[in-house]
Amino acid sequence: MGLPFWLAVSPLIAAVVVLALPRRAWRAYRAVALAGDAVALALAVAAWIQFGAAANPIHTALHWFTLPGMWLGGNLSIDLTFTLDGLSLPLVTLAALLGLLAAVMVPRGQPRCKEYFFWQSLLVAAVNAVFAAGDAFTFFAAVELALFASFFLLYLFGGARRREAAFKFLIYRGLSSVFLLAALAGILYAAAGAFAPGGVQPAMPGGPTFDIARLAAQMPHLAASVCPPSVRWWLFVAIVIAVFIEEALVPLHSWLPLANEQADTPTNMLLGGVLTKTGAYILLRFGAGMLPDQVHGFGLFLAVMGVINLLYGAFAAWAQKDWRRLIAYGSISHMGLVLLGIAAFNAAGLQGAMFMMVSSGILTALLFAVTGALAERTGTFAIPRLGGLAKAMPNLSGFLLFAALGSLGLPLTSGFISEIQTFIGGFTAYPAASFVALLGVILSAVYLLYAIQRTTFGPLVQAADGWADARPREWVAIVVLTGLVLLIGVWPQLIGHPFGFTVRTLLGIGG
Amino acid sequence: MQILWTPEMIAFFLISLAILACAVMLLSFQKVIYMALAIGGVFIGCAALYILLGAEFVGISQVLIYAGAITILLMFAIMLTNHEAVEPEARWTVRRVFSALGCLALAAVLWFVIRSVQWPQGDAATDINQGHPNAVAIGLMLFKTYTIPFELVSLLLIVALVGAVILARPPKEGE
């Protein structure tokens, strides 16, 4: 069992160990959770080295059981497969990193500490597995695990309306799982030739498979006599619906602002940072990777929806009075650009969308970390009740400004490099939509700077007794994320290298 | 259909008439205790039918278990509970109408099914008892082919016995 396997499993082991620890071993819970997350991160870094310049996908498979060959020309092997390729490597690293930082950010006096670290480690294991999964079965299992781990984090440890938020979250994402399952199973059948108009036609050499790499190699090239376009059409519709919910895209987004508003800071970092990126990942993996013709066919729809999301998110963010809701809508706005990039379906657009996923993940987590730290001192996330914080906490305010600037796409931050690639792609394929999307670029400055001006500038509105500037654990999280934003902004080739391979694979240019 | 009025046929008609009459009485009596008596009639009628069909062992078992044990058990149960109980006047509630219609429809459906099938006539050549007396043949089959189900059924009876005792036992003080 290789590296990707342990990458997903080490936080899981940590979760189990936390459960096995005696009561009231407060320090031990955190230590174990941190250790599990740190091992995962270390493995992710090791994977980068192994991935190297040659871009070898790292692959491990663990056979579980076999469905005997009753149909579709062979046995169906149910495996736990983990593969790190160009697309999953940066995302899994981001997930592992945010998992570690979320554990760091858990406040000292966290109530019900044991349960907390158990669910959190479970969530980290699940999101790691989501991005490391090498077959559709493992992927779906990981998505479900992530769903219920985050549900419990939300349900047990959220704000006053946490139950409502948790159930809304659960029902929405449960619904998306239904469509996802339908799509994944459908792809399995379609690739194996079960939907051939003239009866079953075994199409996969070696029998049906869940393996993503094999499906992606096979699925786009199946003849219409094996997999009719109407089947592809329905599969893609199911994927799109699943993606819209997972990624919180208008009009299926309303779980995200509420969940973000009610969840605590570490959970928000994971929720906003990685969990909402699952949707775009699905669209890239199963949409663009297996049904490229449909992405083309739906291109205009996706582009228009992207622009709508971009503007809708930005306008809604402008009207928000709570930082967490604002960040949530901002992330919706970012995801609109991701959609535009994928819709463009060219090198720049796809790579831009991937960059945007990573960048938005980091920046959202950073914004949550900073606003969470501020709220811990001021006691509120409400923008109208804040003001002049730069005087009392210059460092945190500076980081807040930085995060906002990154989020609005200032050059030399990761946000910019994502934006420009997306727009290069967008202007090639959908110039009109891209022109409208420019309005979003302006609006992002409006809502973020408006909130910044109200929060950190101006006269101080509250008494600032005993407010310490950032504490060590906050420093760690904030500085690491800030550094990453700058690193990607200044040296984009870092993640552009692995992404580039996947982009070329998706577009079928070279190896 | 041409009906041949053989003695067997006449016996069958008489028996079925008795069974159905008892069954209808069962449902139309008001007092519970009479109903128990009517069911005894049904059981005995069925036993006669089995014997007519050449299943002597089953017929005898039916008399022993149903007409004997079960009917008496029912009597006891009635006596131990509310033995004065009368079934109240039947009111034609919606549910009752639906039940009646459903049962009638079921009978109709079953009738149509039964009628539409070409049933095989009894095959004169085969002897289902393989030359043995019926009881011997059944015994052989039970202990050869159906050994394990047979044992399982005995287990079931034990469990039912113990269970019935525990359930029916009055609770001790303080339990």
Place this chain on the structure above:
Amino acid sequence: MAAHAWLVPLLPLVAYVFLLVLGRRAPEWLVAGVSTALTFISFLLSLGVFRDAGQPATYTFPWLHVGSYTLEAGIQVTRLNALMLVVVSAVSTLVLLFSKGYMHGDERFAVFYQYLNLFVFSMLALVIAPNLLQLYIFWEMVGLCSYLLVGFWFFKPEAALAAKKSFIVTRIGDAGLFAGIIMLFLASGSFDVTTVLQAAANHQLHLGWISNDGLLVLTAILVFVGAVGKSAQFPLHVWLPDAMEGPTPVSALIHAATMVAAGVYLVARMYPLFAASQAALTTVAWIGGFTALLAALIALTQRDIKRVIAYSTISQLGYMMLGLGVGAYAAGVFHLFTHAFFKALLFLAAGSLIHALGTQDLFEMGGLRRKMPVTFWTFLAGALSLSGIFPFAGFWSKDDILAGALRHGHPALYAIGLVTAFCTAYYIFRAFFLAFAGPARDAEKHARAHEGGWVMTVPLVILGILATIAGFFNSPLNGYGLGKFLTPDLSLYQTGLGGYMAPERADVTVMLISVLVGLAGIALAAALYARPAAVDRIASEGKAEDIGPLYRLSYRKFYFDEIYYAVVVAPGKFIAAVVDGFDRYVVDGLVHLVRRIVYLAGLCLKYTQTGQVQAYGTVAAVALVVIIAIAMIRAGGVF
């Protein structure tokens, strides 16, 4: 020397990092000393680069691969770039020195210098960017520095609002530039400026969804939109006056001499693109001319000294655009060059006044001639230069533009320019007389007034000298040397750009007219504000009594802020509120409706759970019968 041009922006970056490491509590002398010294070395290096500037020299390395294309980063030295390097580093050095005195005692002194150094780095890097992407990156970076410095006194609500406004308004322009750059990239296959301009000049830009000529005009206009935002041209001029909430050295460096001039620089840098599309060039000229006049009219009545100079900056930037737009390329760049010096001078002099008096209101000044002689004389030099009086720097460059407008057949723009020139002379001398002439209107402040230390006066004097003599770089006296110097930049591109070059000979009549108009403006200002008899009238104006509707129109800046609020901001907020309401009540309302329907269904269906086993049995039996019956009917042959 060109190969070492990368050192020029690097030194301020070194200073920035050094100050960052030193922290907030570093001693003032060290902070200011290191910054000034390193920037001064940069200035010397730029002089070297300028001396050796010849054919464009480019040095790059790969930055990011996008598909099959590689983005590069690096530097490029052209003649225009070299000139800009000199201007920016020169003004920066002086402003950094001046700030030592002006910001003395501020608790975030070190932070101020950090920001300034970051700005100088970004501005220098912007100037020598070899490709449009890098140019855009630093274009945004200078915008960021401007935001930080305008909001430097963030605890003042006006400063916080002004910072936000400046960033957002310029961002509108930046979005245009962003689109323009991307379309140029897609059309030419490269971000590289030289490649793009060659393609544009040869009419080889091509995109699938637009005609080639349309593309030229569209991209040129989009690039110009960026310039409009940065250079505060109509209709995006509203941010610059508000940006005066920042410390005055910032206004001098960023909002007068360098950053706002970046828009003009951009148009000059991309000149072959504009030249290839006449419509775009005409747009540039008219926007410039209109802005020049509009801003001058607003400046006539302002009472805040920094706002007068700020509107003057907008107006002069309009002049530069006008010059570039009518085809007087060299004149436009030349005006940028001279303007950097005399406008920085005016701002620093104003800063000196503000520092001495603690007020920006002209009507609280007066009679400072004796108290602050250095400021008085240097301000005078700057004002004369701005008014275009022979032989000050502004005369040569402004005259060059006006002559260019006539020469290239734009008499209407020439007339606008003349009117603007008259207004310019009037408002700057109005400010001058209000500040220095007459009696002191605020005795207490007047008593406290004093000249700043050498760190403040030396930059003033140096800039004063430059504002006086800088015009000779491109005068008939040296055969329009600057124009000749810049010409090879454009000759690379094979279009009829020769006509945009320097004139062959001077037009004395035009010069005479300009000077006379300028003098007339000064005379009017003197008549209204310098005569002893005007004291009462000034007092009543100072109390804002009996001002006519035209005066009010000018004083309220033609109500642009109010109009924009009503037309852009308020609808934006309204849409935001509508979207938010839509989200809360319609989207979420639908979700809740679905929830309620399901809940209601449950509420109704629960009554079927009577607990009566026979009822369940009935339903099951009936359903079973129905199912069997259906199965029978489908099978057929039963009934």
Place this chain on the structure above:
Amino acid sequence: MGGAGAIQVPATSLLALAAILFCIGLYGALTRRNLIIVLVSIELMLNAANINLVTFSRLGASPGLHGQVFALFTITVAAAEIAVGLALLLAAFRTRRSTHVEDMDQHKW
């Protein structure tokens, strides 16, 4: 004995009898109030099934003793059922003083 030779009674009549008996039993089980009668009605349905089993053992497509054996099993199971059923009835009667089906409704909404 009667194991061999043709039987003159047509299968149709026997099956029809069983069907009618089953329907009567079902009707009783669905409508009678007294739990004992409900149990009795269920026995009626079991008997109807038994008639079928025995009939098919003689008149089915492949005659054999299997039907009779199954009838025996059914009788045994029915005996067990009635025993447990009546025990439950007694227990229920002790707590509720009633043997009416309508009163057993603690699973109402």
